[in-house]
Amino acid sequence: MKFPSKLLDKLQERQLSSSLRSLSAQTDLIDFSSNDYLGFSKSEQLFDLVMNKLKTSQAQNGSTGSRLLSGNFSFHEALESKLAEFFHTEGALLFNSGYDANIGLLASVPQREDRVFYDEFSHASIRDGIRLSHAKAFGFRHNDLEDLQQKITSTEREGEIYVIVEAVYSMDGDMAPLKELAHLSEIAGFKLIVDEAHSTGVYGEKGQGMIVEQELEPYVFARIHTFGKALGCHGAAVTGDHSLIQYLVNFSRPFIYTTAMPLHTAVTIQFAIEMLSDTKERKILQHNITYFKEMIAHFKLQDIFINSASPIQSAVIASPSRVKEVTTKLKEQNFDAKPILSPTVPLGQERIRFCVHSYNTYDEIQEILFLLSTFV
Template identity: 50%
Template sequence: MKKLPLKLEKRLQKRKDENSFRQLSSETFGVDLFSNDYLGFARSEKIFENTVRILDASKLLNGSTGSRLLSGNHPLFKKAENMLASFHNSQSALIFNSGYDANVGFFSAVPQKNDIIFYDEFSHASIRDGLKMSLARNVKFGHNDLEGLRKKLQKFSKEEDSEIYVVTESVFSMDGDSPDLEALVGMADEFNFNLIVDEAHATGVLGKKGEGLLQELGLEREIFARIHTFGKAMGCHGAVILGSRQLMDYLINFSRSFIYTTALSPHSIASIFATYRFLENDRSELNILRENIQYFRSEIKKNALEDSFVESESAIQSCIIPGNSEVKEIAAGLHGKGFNVKAILSPTVPQGKERLRFCIHSYNSTQEISEVLKLLANFVAKS
């Protein structure tokens, strides 16, 4: 095989030198405290069986056969999108192949030249990659710093044909924290900007029925666009953008990650439908998850770890352990004791903010939670 170019070799070697070299691993043994399967839906037999029933009543296909604008717009798409719009109290819904595709497709297509987008500095890579593809001007503001955002908005002189967009997340993927969404909605009215909220890690976790944080707060109708993904708590695959019918028409016509890709398979759409139907009728796993999150927080205090953990009421609980080598060593120690917790390294997070990212699930026992935090406290004390 032809050798990798030298400058690419150097980039790889730099990662190795910084102890941040990424590798694929199929090791999943041990107590799951790292996956995004918060409700255990990815392993649910009932949801699997219901997905098969939905497919049995539909036209059986292994694949979608093309993009949705050609041959891939299976009848299940319309049913699923109508269900999603109803569940999330939205005028309209459009399914994308993934959360990454949804964010890249939205931000590369909607904001135009002379527009300006303000984004939280901790915004997900999919948002930032979409912003790079946009013709609009991008301005970063400090994480959840609404006063800082206000000052930047006040400095911005809006042109006659320009639009302002502000993007944030309802639950941030690395810290598990949330912005003051009520204050943001108030600012949107004051400064006349379009607010976009990514609810990836709130979907299925927050809200009365797992609808997300915006619906829990009753703010969903105040938002220009919402992004919900299905690969976390919903246990399947894909994503949806929620908003007005006009916005969906626009995305169908101009969002390249929607137009120029093979559509999700009928099985994927059936699994989305089955998962939402299950959540709407049975919230026992959601209730257990919430109890486990509160128990985890209480055990943090019991083990005097408050200063190490980011404040979060979500299923994501992050323990800051500065240094790639240090955090990898503690992750390996926990793994050796039977607990699968992943180390998040720089440059994924800022240097000095490396962390163990605990993901809480409905299927984690209180005994497992107590034991892993007791072990963590011992490892932290020795480091």
């Protein structure tokens, strides 16, 4: 069948600008690319806990339907209660992914007369969710609260105002000024929504994320916690008050019109949350981040790295072909770090995104940054 020529043109455009995407299977290179910050995805302890639990459970491969039809089980409800307690909220609602959770929340909550303000570096799932709502939406400059405030005051106001940020930004690794945002939310009267995809498991005494770490729970309308990153499994939850959860059960289409999370995933999330109470991996991760930053300075790479205190450390090289060339050279030396190209990041901001893990050694960190310093 003939493929539409317009679509072929778009592919060719990507090819010409060196930004054509393609899939390649994961290999066992030294991992500076995955979001598996604590190594949970390969944890034998977690694997064994899940397998032993499943062996003694009644067989339940799939959940057979949507939560509102045949797919709601006591294991979903038990996990949601556990998550609500863990994240210090009244309620939690499971979604099949963080992408679904953002769409499910943001497409359903803001109404036509409401206004939504989002940080310009927000993840695609936040933007897509907002686009599906009927509210007017405005981007504000990254982490710039003056710009946010100015945009809020200059916008005609009818209904509610929602402000959406990420605790840790997925491509830059820097953090939202959450305390200031919480303070501002009271003055400017907006409802704050925080995506904790890259902070869940990494920050907070037990890995509950940044809102709990900074004791800002009462100031936040909703949080998105994902389980496919530091927790090494899959899925997500939106947390908030009982009314929010009840609203989502009634109006959030990615919650309503999909087959519910299966038992295996729910059990894995439950044990992963329990494993977070052991702080060992989190502490090693923090040491590794500190060492990574020391090595950036040692190899005089500060000019290309975005300043970040999180596991996400990005080196901006600003040319898609150069970014690809450098990551290929790193691969030849057994290191996996991924090129991030436009449109995932703005044109001219193409970069290599390094993710630091608890299982990276000091030698590996030193070696990859030494190699980078010789390639750029």
